[in-house]
Amino acid sequence: MIEIAARQSQLEQAVSKLTGLTLTILIFGALVAIAFALSERTGERVQRILKYVIFLAPALLFLFIGLVAPAFRTLYLSFRDARGNESVGWENYQWAFTQPEILDVLRNTGVWMIVAPIASTGFGLLIAVLTDRMRRPGLVKSLIFMPMAISFVGAGIIWKFVYQFEPNERAPEIGLLSQVAEWFGFVPTNWLLVNPLNTFLLIVVFVWIQTGFAMVVLSAAIKAIPDEILEASMLDGASGWKRFSRVTVPMIRGTIIVVLSTITIGALKVFDIIRTMTGGNFKTSVIANEMYNQSFRALNYGTGSALAIILFLGVLPLVAYNVVNLRRERSER
Amino acid sequence: MARKLRKRDVEVVKTHLSSPWASFTAIVLATIWTIPTFGLFVTSFRPSTGINSSGWWTVFTNPEFTFTNYTRVLFEGRGATPPLSQYFLNTFAIVIPSTIIPITIAIFAAYAIAWFDFKGRNFLFFTIFALQVIPLQMSLIPLLQLFSGGLHIGSFTVIPSFGITGTFIPIWLAHTMFGLPLAIFLLHNFIAQLPRELIEAARVDGADHFKLFRQIILPLSVPAIASFAIFQFLWTWNDLLVALTFGGGKREIAPLMVRLAEMTGTRGGDWELLTAGAFVSILVPVAVFFALQRYFVRGLLAGSVKG
Amino acid sequence: MTAFLRRRLILATSLFAALSLVISGCGSSDDSASGGNCDAYESYGNYEGVEVEIYSSIRSPEAEIYQESFAEFEDCTGIIINWNGTAEFEAQLPVRVEGGTAPDLAVFPQPGLLKAMVATGKMFPATGDVSAAADEYYGADWKAYGTVDGTFYAAPLGANVKSFIWYSPKTFADNGWSIPTTWAELLALSDEIAAGGNVQPWCVGFGSGDATGWVGTDWMEDLMLRVNDASTYDAWVDHSMPFNDAKVAAVLKEAGKILKNPKYVGNVPAIATTTFQEGGKGIVDGSCAMHRQASFLGGILSADYGATIVTPDDTTTEGGITTFYFPGVTADQRPALGGGEFVGSFSDRPEVAAVQLYLTSPEWNNKKAALGGWFSANKGLDVANVADPVNKNAVEILKNATTFRFDGSDAMPAAVGAGSFWKEMTAWVAENKSDKAVLDAIEKSWPKS
Incomplete structure (x- = not known):
């Protein structure tokens, strides 16, 4: 009896969820449609203001509530003590820069910011170009893309089965990398302990995931290059490499910068991979990981917030680069 | 547009461009990319004792397979634990609005920033760009406070609490907020590259911004929207943190990822379940990627953009 | 931990x-x-x-x-x-x-x-x-x-x-080893096993994702109760005694006799990358003799490595495992962690x-x-x-x-008990960091207020 009732209520729940879902989407769509229909009927004067309200205001509101306000709160907390009760001046920042491991952490963050985006974008571009004229690129692209669909927990286990090292010489290797090293006659080593190799091994995991992102975006950009341009350069006798470097890359330059920037930000924020693979030990930690440790392990919001602000400063050079770039693009247009 | 090509020339060009070496290299790369995942796939069919004592490649010489991991992931759970289908349903109930809402809002904003002339739009654009780096963890507590208690200044209520805790709404809103900066950034890049003449011509024809957006921008942006939709879909699909935080600990609205994380076991060593779980959760995203792939077909934009 | x-x-x-x-x-x-x-x-x-x-x-x-x-x-x-x-x-x-x-x-x-x-x-x-x-x-x-x-x-x-050492009664019986009742006997038994050459005396794994190192803190706690006394333990936990005190150094030195001895544990740095779940598998397949871990370990070893939990007198079951008490410095000293x-x-x-x-x-x-x-x-x-x-x-x-004492690292401030203590114990084995450097670093990380 109870079981049947439970099943019925589960069914009811499912139905109500589905109706709720459909209604939400319908209401949202209707709101947008009504806003447009009404706006199009208004005069030019009203539209001059209305266009900001409809197009820009929702995004700004969400961004303000979700990110800007919390960012200011973080800034404020970075000058407070562990529980945010008392002001401590610059103490948290002083602490951050006098940590004994801080040099390792800064160095690693720098390596991540440079190597990870270049490698991901490079591989993504390579695959996008290689598959561009392929008859059936679907399977190849899907395989490259697949890591993006795997959660971090899944990725952690996958790479555990690659980097695992068996200290007992008599026991068989479980890690693929160790086994491959053995097949080629090398003595496997405890990969994740070797510094600075281990940071690069962690970056490999990140690149493995992010290449799919770069590939999809760059591939769409390459497809937007008109056939005629490529074909004309072809008829002019340009070699494959020349065509790539003189036509394809300049044509999608904007998109490449976008992809590089996005992945750089991703690399700056990375901590899941580090937590699952090394826990930040063996000199592999980065700022984002330290921030997480301070805020959620040590429960010190002060130092955690200070690290978050330092992380935020790391993105400023990237912003500056994009500003310069956008100016240039606008002047070219 | 370029020069007129004779039909035969075009065909020569096409075959030249689709070099077998390029295809071969692409296939080799794809294979290398897949080996780790393939290892996971093989592992997901191995019994736990085998997983821990020998490499997954040994199954080819010494086959030993089981479906137990999958049956446990799919059907285990008694009493108070709802069936996996409910978690799938919840995931969809979270993911679909969390993809549609931010993309809609983002494409509006991207269009405004790219084509409205107003002071400070560059500043606005780069502020949004920089917002991407704000760690989501820093927003959890203030957002949760807002959703559960509303916003008050002194005794004055600016935003009431609406009582939405324990529903999907906070999760949708949180995903929207966190997804916006990247969505606006990527879509802006696309929309800003649309040819100025196209927009200006439409303006001369008397189209206002609303009509222009509806009739020209939106149809042209379909591939860009599709690309971004996939990523937003994936991020929300694989998200654990937002669902855990904003789900208010309610099992009735918990998505698949929460269940999988719960299933991994207190001991944290149940790799056999994790491997099977990872594959159960990967199926839908890969299917979506396949389904949306046709939006990336060559030439969809050719002729209308640049050129 | x-x-x-x-x-x-x-x-x-x-x-x-x-x-x-x-x-x-x-x-x-x-x-x-x-x-x-x-x-x-x-x-x-x-x-x-x-x-x-x-x-x-x-x-x-x-x-x-x-x-x-x-x-x-x-x-x-x-x-x-x-x-x-x-x-x-x-x-x-x-x-x-x-x-x-x-x-x-x-x-x-x-x-x-x-x-x-x-x-x-x-x-x-x-x-x-x-x-x-x-x-x-x-x-x-x-x-x-x-x-x-x-x-x-x-x-x-x-x-x-926690004060348990896991072992296989069958392996012990087959080799004629006897259960040690003092710390000195434990070290002597380790030497005896090492001299035999077939079996590694100890298996140790510190790995636990982002909590890697907690196993090391448990070793420290168990030995702190034995090398010193309960009141020293309390002073250590509430920081009325500094973390780099000579008494703490003495404990770490004792722990190093096992954990940093390659004759006992094999590859010392690999302790840091061996997960604590894998750590105990050696006693099931007989490749090592002893493993210090809390009472919960049996569940992992039976679920993942096919072990059977037996009583100490069951010396015939293949893959049968059980525990003996982590011995004190003297036989009559029996503190529990x-x-x-x-x-x-x-x-x-x-x-x-x-x-x-x-x-x-x-x-x-x-x-x-x-x-x-x-x-x-x-x-x-x-x-x-x-x-x-x-x-x-x-x-x-x-x-x-x-004497019963609660896990000390859990009672310390999180910055130490779930932070530097784990990290430094990990560096101690993985990077062969010196005893003094480890203790100084933990002491320095102790929150001031």
Whole structure:
């Protein structure tokens, strides 16, 4: 009896969820449609203001509530003590820069910011170009893309089965990398302990995931290059490499910068991979990981917030680069 | 547009461009990319004792397979634990609005920033760009406070609490907020590259911004929207943190990822379940990627953009 | 470290027995409960369809067993208990509390986290009933762990004992080794095994994802109670003695005799990358002889590596494992190190207090223990209800220990106990960091206030 009732209520729940879902989407769509229909009927004067309200205001509101306000709160907390009760001046920042491991952490963050985006974008571009004229690129692209669909927990286990090292010489290797090293006659080593190799091994995991992102975006950009341009350069006798470097890359330059920037930000924020693979030990930690440790392990919001602000400063050079770039693009247009 | 090509020339060009070496290299790369995942796939069919004592490649010489991991992931759970289908349903109930809402809002904003002339739009654009780096963890507590208690200044209520805790709404809103900066950034890049003449011509024809957006921008942006939709879909699909935080600990609205994380076991060593779980959760995203792939077909934009 | 021991008390044998019991009994349990006798639950009051959420780091399959143990209580009182377990418990609980969506009850694995949550002002002290029950059924030291600044907040739940060395009775019998009763004998036995050449004396694994290193802190704690005494241990934990004191250095030096001796443990740096789950597999397949780990390890070894939990006299079972007591410096010194969890409340609703009270009752503790793989420090717990030999032994140790101490790193500030202590113990083996450098670094990381 109870079981049947439970099943019925589960069914009811499912139905109500589905109706709720459909209604939400319908209401949202209707709101947008009504806003447009009404706006199009208004005069030019009203539209001059209305266009900001409809197009820009929702995004700004969400961004303000979700990110800007919390960012200011973080800034404020970075000058407070562990529980945010008392002001401590610059103490948290002083602490951050006098940590004994801080040099390792800064160095690693720098390596991540440079190597990870270049490698991901490079591989993504390579695959996008290689598959561009392929008859059936679907399977190849899907395989490259697949890591993006795997959660971090899944990725952690996958790479555990690659980097695992068996200290007992008599026991068989479980890690693929160790086994491959053995097949080629090398003595496997405890990969994740070797510094600075281990940071690069962690970056490999990140690149493995992010290449799919770069590939999809760059591939769409390459497809937007008109056939005629490529074909004309072809008829002019340009070699494959020349065509790539003189036509394809300049044509999608904007998109490449976008992809590089996005992945750089991703690399700056990375901590899941580090937590699952090394826990930040063996000199592999980065700022984002330290921030997480301070805020959620040590429960010190002060130092955690200070690290978050330092992380935020790391993105400023990237912003500056994009500003310069956008100016240039606008002047070219 | 370029020069007129004779039909035969075009065909020569096409075959030249689709070099077998390029295809071969692409296939080799794809294979290398897949080996780790393939290892996971093989592992997901191995019994736990085998997983821990020998490499997954040994199954080819010494086959030993089981479906137990999958049956446990799919059907285990008694009493108070709802069936996996409910978690799938919840995931969809979270993911679909969390993809549609931010993309809609983002494409509006991207269009405004790219084509409205107003002071400070560059500043606005780069502020949004920089917002991407704000760690989501820093927003959890203030957002949760807002959703559960509303916003008050002194005794004055600016935003009431609406009582939405324990529903999907906070999760949708949180995903929207966190997804916006990247969505606006990527879509802006696309929309800003649309040819100025196209927009200006439409303006001369008397189209206002609303009509222009509806009739020209939106149809042209379909591939860009599709690309971004996939990523937003994936991020929300694989998200654990937002669902855990904003789900208010309610099992009735918990998505698949929460269940999988719960299933991994207190001991944290149940790799056999994790491997099977990872594959159960990967199926839908890969299917979506396949389904949306046709939006990336060559030439969809050719002729209308640049050129 | 207990945060990560997380009640891994399951001994698979008993677990699976319990599961099959539960499954086979499933159809009838509803009827028997509704038709059963609810008199015992009358004192908890009558509610209709109210829900109480218990938030915890304890997940499958233990979570289902907890849920099962509540069934009768739920049927009789009308309170629906939602057990909500997540691996992100330690990070999520502060977020939910600060964010205004605190759970009704939280299961604290460390007193340190409890202290931090009390400091938010969102917790409610235990009611008089719960406090009285805690006085009646738990020792004063257990109640003290749930007390912050003189106010009793959290009642004890499960327990575990750490002072165990796991071994295979068959391997020991086959090689003619005998159980050591002092630290010196333990080292002598290690030498003897090493000299034999076939078996590695020790297997050690510190790896545990982002909590890597906690196993090292357990070694330190166990030895601190032995090389020094309980009062030194307390001074070490509450930092009235500096972390780089000579007394602490002496303990680390003793630990290094085993952990940093390649003749005993093989590849020393690999300790840091061997997970604690894999750490014990050597005693199952016979490649190593001894492994120091808490009572919960049996569950992992039987589920993942096919071990069987046996009694020490069973010297014939292949893959049979059991424990001996981590010996003291002298044979008559028998301190015990353990851990446990505590249930604290974020709500003053009467049904929440009723659940908290129920969890302190001998009725529930016996019911839970009978479902397998679990025990507590509840005085009303009947040892007969604890099925497997290792847990039984643990209950006896808890009851008879002259000195019992709670996991020290869990009681230290999180910056040390869940931070530098783990990290430095890891660097100690992985990077061969010196004793002095390790202790100095931990001392330096101790929060000032």
